[in-house]
Amino acid sequence: MANKLLVSTNLEDDSLYKHINALDQDGQPLELWAITERLLTIVLNGREAVTAMTIGDHPECLAVGFLLNQRLLEPDDVITSIKTDMEDGIVLVEADMPDRNTDETPKRRIHTSGCALGTLFGGVMESLDEITLDQQQTLRSSDLRNAVRKIEAIPSLHKKTGSVHRCVLCEDDQPLIYMEDVGRHNAIDKIAGYMHLNGIDKAHKYIYATGRLTSEVIIKTAIMGIPVLVSRSGFSALGIELARQTGLTLIGRCRGRNYQLLSGSERVIFDSPESEPHQDKTA
């Protein structure tokens, strides 16, 4: 079992932030750091998959993770080369893979049918139906609480610049892969890409993130085969519905001991009895 942080944001990389001269509410000078946003185009076998707005670190992880989580690339496909040009903002991924019909994007709407959830998400719901998440995996509340404490202690863009989302792959009470980005989707895609490129097994892992638990993040987590997703933030009704259909354990508004368990309670061991003040319901 891994027992230390494998990767986190490299704060030495000064392309990730810019120095800003501002004023405070009294008109007094204020020096700040602001997060970089830049465009990155991801190309698979010569075909543009997406142009995303990102902070720009771990471009290979973002590219591979995005392609995997959109199911444009399957885990068994052999990646033969990844070329990154951050000057031009492009990642070229080449892979040996069967010719799949990628005309249907995952969220492509089926106009002719009704508006039940299953038809709205068409292909993605079919994908989720194929996924079987580990039913035996457990999560101790005490481990989660300790993991959150360790995560808060990691030097981060969150502390330096703000305005980023964090996404962390954990095992027991240990953060393993810590990624940040302006888009919460990018942060989770970087986790997926790092896991794939470094052969990190999904067994016994869970994700702690800071963004809201909306449908997209839940779909990505399920496609990654990770059975537990925890967020510091809130959730949508559709996110909960998707988690319940997929058998994903979903926890919202978690800032340590207190949280709201929305789906998959059978995996949770409630062993963190000490009380703490309740968090803000509307966070």
Added chain:
Amino acid sequence: MANKLLVSTNLEDDSLYKHINALDQDGQPLELWAITERLLTIVLNGREAVTAMTIGDHPECLAVGFLLNQRLLEPDDVITSIKTDMEDGIVLVEADMPDRNTDETPKRRIHTSGCALGTLFGGVMESLDEITLDQQQTLRSSDLRNAVRKIEAIPSLHKKTGSVHRCVLCEDDQPLIYMEDVGRHNAIDKIAGYMHLNGIDKAHKYIYATGRLTSEVIIKTAIMGIPVLVSRSGFSALGIELARQTGLTLIGRCRGRNYQLLSGSERVIFDSPESEPHQDKTA
């Protein structure tokens, strides 16, 4: 001058939230409300413009505001009909308008040129260059502070369900148009659509929002011709750069008296001297 709230979220509309049975951190039952997310397709003159994930209120405002802010529709174009079918999740907008070349989406990347900001955003930067924001408009810190107090007192999905962004059109210390959505882009588009459909003039107005001040929100505000944008949240370096190029007054991390003034300080009158504790830098 308008002196009261014209529109806010209708909390009587129970399609906007769902009742959720959950557990707390001790395994005890917890009853919650979760925000609805649904797909809405916006069609202009028979052509699909976008399918957005939204909470579903004010669909006509969202559709018209989106089309205006993407410059697919110009303010002078005459809207001849708007048909909404929330069952099928579609808004059909018909307008008398010249045949414009809409093949180039605003953020279409120019692959062949360098990565300077002006080329990255191609068409949008050209649009922004055409915009002249009112240089005479002022904002008193005391008015902003009072407006934020009034905004916090408005009954909202933010308080009932969390997980939504708020966007408010204000004049002096008065909130006028209050919109919420899961996407901060949708909330500002709804403001633009409401203003257009109800003939609300942009003169002397400013926007207070809760989402991060990233490039997209700044571009939308500039296209709306609103010269002041304030957010409760942080910002990106690119957002600040765009605001400075456009002459937009940009204020971040504003939760009442304290804030960070990032661009366009000539419009601000610093008249709110009483001190309050500093807010969290990383919000």
